[in-house]
Amino acid sequence: MGKTIRNSRTRTVNFITYALVIIAYIILQSMVSSGNIKSVLKGMLVPICAYIVMAVSLNLTVGVLGELSLGHAGFMSVGAFTGVTAAMAMFYGIPGVAPWLRLLVGMVTGAVFAAVAGLLIGIPVLRLRGDYLAIVTLAFGEIIKSLINNLYVGFDSKGFHLSMLEDKTNLLEGGKLIIGGPMGIGGIKKISNLTAGFILVMITLIVVFHIMNSRSGRAIMAIRDNRIAAESVGINVTKYKLTVFTISAALAGAAGALFAMNYSTIVANKFDFNTSILVLVFVVLGGLSNMLGSVIAAAALTILPEALRQFSEYRMLVYAIVLILVMLATNNPALRALIDKLKPGRKNEEKEG
Amino acid sequence: MSTKKETVLVPMPSVNMIPERDFDKSPALECINLGISFGGLKAVENFNIALGRTEISGLIGPNGAGKTTVFNLLTKVYEPTEGTILLEGKDTKSLTTAQVNQAGIARTFQNIRLFQNLTVEDNVKVAMDSQMKYSLLSGILRLPSYWKEERVARERAMELLSIFNMQDLADTKAGSLPYGAQRRLEIVRAMATNPTILLLDEPAAGMNPSETAELMENISHIRDMFHIAILLIEHDMNLVMNICEGIAVMNFGRIIAKGTPSQIQANPAVIEAYLGKKKEA
Amino acid sequence: MSFLYFLINGISLGSIYAIIALGYTMVYGISKMLNFAHGDVIMVGAYICFFSLTRFNLPPLVAVAAAMLVCMVLGMTIEKLAYKPLRQATSLAVLITAIGVSYLLQNLALLLFSPNVKVFPSIVGNGKISMGDIVVSHVTIVTIIVCIVIMVGMTLFTGRTKIGKAMRACSEDKAAAQLMGINVDATISVTFIIGSGLAAIAGVLLCSTYPTLVPTTGSMPGIKAFTAAVFGGIGSIPGAFLGGLLLGIIEIFAKAYISTQISDAIVFAVLIIVLLVKPTGLLGKKTREKV
Numbered sequence: 070m071g072k073t074i075r076n077s078r079t080r081t082v083n084f085i086t087y088a089l090v091i092i093a094y095i096i097l098q099s100m101v102s103s104g105n106i107k108s109v110l111k112g113m114l115v116p117i118c119a120y121i122v123m124a125v126s127l128n129l130t131v132g133v134l135g136e137l138s139l140g141h142a143g144f145m146s147v148g149a150f151t152g153v154t155a156a157m158a159m160f161y162g163i164p165g166v167a168p169w170l171r172l173l174v175g176m177v178t179g180a181v182f183a184a185v186a187g188l189l190i191g192i193p194v195l196r197l198r199g200d201y202l203a204i205v206t207l208a209f210g211e212i213i214k215s216l217i218n219n220l221y222v223g224f225d226s227k228g229f230h231l232s233m234l235e236d237k238t239n240l241l242e243g244g245k246l247i248i249g250g251p252m253g254i255g256g257i258k259k260i261s262n263l264t265a266g267f268i269l270v271m272i273t274l275i276v277v278f279h280i281m282n283s284r285s286g287r288a289i290m291a292i293r294d295n296r297i298a299a300e301s302v303g304i305n306v307t308k309y310k311l312t313v314f315t316i317s318a319a320l321a322g323a324a325g326a327l328f329a330m331n332y333s334t335i336v337a338n339k340f341d342f343n344t345s346i347l348v349l350v351f352v353v354l355g356g357l358s359n360m361l362g363s364v365i366a367a368a369a370l371t372i373l374p375e376a377l378r379q380f381s382e383y384r385m386l387v388y389a390i391v392l393i394l395v396m397l398a399t400n401n402p403a404l405r406a407l408i409d410k411l412k413p414g415r416k417n418e419e420k421e422g
Numbered sequence: 423m424s425t426k427k428e429t430v431l432v433p434m435p436s437v438n439m440i441p442e443r444d445f446d447k448s449p450a451l452e453c454i455n456l457g458i459s460f461g462g463l464k465a466v467e468n469f470n471i472a473l474g475r476t477e478i479s480g481l482i483g484p485n486g487a488g489k490t491t492v493f494n495l496l497t498k499v500y501e502p503t504e505g506t507i508l509l510e511g512k513d514t515k516s517l518t519t520a521q522v523n524q525a526g527i528a529r530t531f532q533n534i535r536l537f538q539n540l541t542v543e544d545n546v547k548v549a550m551d552s553q554m555k556y557s558l559l560s561g562i563l564r565l566p567s568y569w570k571e572e573r574v575a576r577e578r579a580m581e582l583l584s585i586f587n588m589q590d591l592a593d594t595k596a597g598s599l600p601y602g603a604q605r606r607l608e609i610v611r612a613m614a615t616n617p618t619i620l621l622l623d624e625p626a627a628g629m630n631p632s633e634t635a636e637l638m639e640n641i642s643h644i645r646d647m648f649h650i651a652i653l654l655i656e657h658d659m660n661l662v663m664n665i666c667e668g669i670a671v672m673n674f675g676r677i678i679a680k681g682t683p684s685q686i687q688a689n690p691a692v693i694e695a696y697l698g699k700k701k702e703a
Numbered sequence: 704m705s706f707l708y709f710l711i712n713g714i715s716l717g718s719i720y721a722i723i724a725l726g727y728t729m730v731y732g733i734s735k736m737l738n739f740a741h742g743d744v745i746m747v748g749a750y751i752c753f754f755s756l757t758r759f760n761l762p763p764l765v766a767v768a769a770a771m772l773v774c775m776v777l778g779m780t781i782e783k784l785a786y787k788p789l790r791q792a793t794s795l796a797v798l799i800t801a802i803g804v805s806y807l808l809q810n811l812a813l814l815l816f817s818p819n820v821k822v823f824p825s826i827v828g829n830g831k832i833s834m835g836d837i838v839v840s841h842v843t844i845v846t847i848i849v850c851i852v853i854m855v856g857m858t859l860f861t862g863r864t865k866i867g868k869a870m871r872a873c874s875e876d877k878a879a880a881q882l883m884g885i886n887v888d889a890t891i892s893v894t895f896i897i898g899s900g901l902a903a904i905a906g907v908l909l910c911s912t913y914p915t916l917v918p919t920t921g922s923m924p925g926i927k928a929f930t931a932a933v934f935g936g937i938g939s940i941p942g943a944f945l946g947g948l949l950l951g952i953i954e955i956f957a958k959a960y961i962s963t964q965i966s967d968a969i970v971f972a973v974l975i976i977v978l979l980v981k982p983t984g985l986l987g988k989k990t991r992e993k994v
Contacts, residue, residue: 288551393803
């Protein structure tokens with residue numbers, strides 16, 4: 070098989086991305102084991118991993134497929150709540166089970182439930198396009214938030230008990246209320262750690278890169294570039310769109326479970342519209358279809374508000390101004406021309422949404 | 423109103439005028455009273471043609487005559503409001519655009535529609551998607567089926583590109599190709615879907631005379647090599663008269679004449695459609 | 704509580720959504736952008752009105768006029784500084800910028816006005832009138848009347864005046880409008896100014912009905928009004944009116960008859976169902992892609 074210039078460039082970018090993540094992990098993990106790390110940063114390691122997974126998975130929808138999604142946090146939420154519920158039930162149901170196994174079961178459960186939610190939201194995709202689809206994803210995120218805010222789930226010797234709006238779980242003696250409506254989940258064992266986050270990031274990158282370099286990825290990008298032409302060469306647009314929404318949601322669900330098990334309590338309002346937007350900002354600033362960019366943007370912008378702590382109350386203001394200025398600068402024709410001149414090999418890399 | 427018998431491209435007793443080699447075969451494509459109206463406006467009506475299995479035919483007519491609309495009907499980009507399309511004798515009524523392509527109709531577009539951000543090679547490979555079998559999971563896990571089919575796809579893509587001498591451009595982004603090359607890539611991409619009928623929408627538009635001459639040769643070559651039927655919309659009369667065996671002329675959404683190139687050239691209705699009616703003295 | 708009572712309250716809330724949705728829809732129509740900062744202009748309008756009333760003791764009408772003026776200038780400035788340079792950029796770039804502007808306004812408000820809840824004094828007092836066996840507050844009635852006046856006014860404006868026609872022309876085809884001698888930049892500015900002025904009115908009405916004012920007051924009504932605009936068919940003025948009204952009525956009925964906690968979920972679920980049946984909203988134009 071002939072090696073090609075472009076394939077080798079794609080491979081180089083993928084390799085750099087893997088290498089960056091691995092090196093960052095080794096450095097951070099050694100800092101953690103030697104105790105040589107600020108507690109603020111240590112507390113952010115798992116969220117950074119979760120947000121990287123969120124950004125990369127959203128980039129699959131927004132950058133590679135070209136459909137705007139404003140409800141990605143909804144999938145994170147589904148994953149967080151189902152994942153933690155599964156892990157907690159396991160903790161109470163099977164005494165002495167290893168934490169890593171609970172974490173794994175939690176993340177897999179979160180991914181599966183989020184995938185189902187992704188498939189559900191994928192159905193409107195069959196009929197809607199562009200801004201109308203975006204608004205449906207927004208609505209979906211809000212619905213999920215609202216439903217989880219009113220969901221009560223308990224676990225006792227007879228298994229799970231669900232109720233909506235008020236606590237009617239009627240648990241048996243020794244039972245445990247896991248999700249308590251607007252109170253969310255409390256008493257979570259903090260079993261997430263950097264290694265689990267690192268593995269999830271690597272799995273996400275492998276899945277996304279391998280999809281992009283397969284028949285599915287080509288078809289998905291073809292749909293983005295020209296839907297009618299894609300249909301005219303026999304591409305089943307519906308199937309591929311559903312695939313993307315499902316995979317993207319599953320990854321977000323796993324990230325949600327990972328994220329949630331880094332805290333002792335978690336509430337549905339944490340995963341609201343603003344969180345969806347935050348992840349979208351990572352994707353756009355990192356570059357559409359540019360996974361390396363998403364990784365860097367997610368990590369940098371999760372740390373940035375902390376780094377801006379010295380500005381205390383001005384930090385979100387600074388964040389907003391930086392965001393606007395970056396968008397104005399990157400879309401300034403004169404500046405773009407200059408960047409293109411400096412990097413001749415990279416022109417046309419930027420893609421339309 | 424035309425009767426059902428007139429559905430053959432070349433006028434009655436025209437079945438015999440389908441190229442001799444296609445005599446004993448059923449037509450590859452047949453349109454019977456095909457029509458569509460957009461909110462009362464009849465863009466195409468009573469459209470009746472039949473294409474021989476290895477025939478090159480032309481669809482000509484002034485701008486706005488409804489030629490591209492016919493292509494959009496054939497490929498189900500628009501759903502016909504009247505009539506029937508028979509592909510290999512089978513009604514395409516319930517099929518989608520993608521399914522029509524899988525059933526054998528491939529097309530190019532008047533306003534080029536390439537996958538701009540994909541390479542030339544990937545543009546061709548996308549079109550092979552429905553012939554590839556490895557699953558999403560095999561792709562993610564890079565199972566042997568992935569490597570095998572990807573290798574085959576690459577070889578086939580290169581072969582197809584070589585028809586137009588484009589194999590050296592395989593790694594170029596489609597959007598940065600020169601105009602003529604983009605038109606040629608659209609044809610290669612269409613051929614990659616393994617069609618029995620190829621619809622070309624103004625393949626020579628914007629090409630210079632030498633490019634057009636080369637294209638003409640390539641179109642005949644494709645027909646001879648793959649044994650397919652080709653229906654093309656074209657304004658370049660030299661090209662149409664030279665390579666088409668049958669021609670249908672459209673004006674105001676209707677077929678106004680059908681016949682061989684020499685018949686069409688002599689047809690007063692065609693001359694009138696193109697040059698306008700002579701003022702009555 | 705009677706059906707009629709809920710209906711009137713629903714129409715009143717829907718009127719507020721309709722006024723906000725109108726701003727969204729006009730801006731979308733002309734610049735094809737989702738102006739996420741629109742909800743925060745509502746909040747700014749409410750704050751200006753609040754301080755005009757409480758700190759400077761201005762008469763209510765003057766306070767509303769002040770809020771409108773400030774919001775109009777704000778809308779024009781945002782368009783000039785943040786959106787105009789991005790006219791050739793991708794819609795996603797514009798969307799992110801709009802989100803940046805939204806954050807900026809919220810955080811400026813946080814710094815300038817503090818996060819403390821302000822109790823908004825009703826612009827028309829707290830009077831109520833009883834009609835038969837139901838009691839309706841003045842605010843409710845004023846809101847509905849204002850909405851009707853605005854809708855009739857905007858329909859006449861876009862239909863009859865030169866600027867209104869220019870706005871419609873630019874929405875259809877900016878390049879063609881430019882060739883016909885329409886000043887496209889000025890027309891877009893005017894659209895933002897009008898939209899922001901309407902947002903100020905909506906802010907005042909919103910806070911008169913639900914008197915808690917905080918820097919994020921505009922977010923949720925903004926999102927809901929945006930869905931209302933989509934619901935009715937984005938880009939369509941009667942669509943914004945219809946979408947806003949329906950959304951308000953559905954929300955109040957869901958609260959009254961089903962559950963207060965999940966009323967938002969119901970509203971959004973109805974939106975999704977409507978879009979599944981009518982993919983371009985209730986009154987949206989169906990566009991055919993040219994192939």
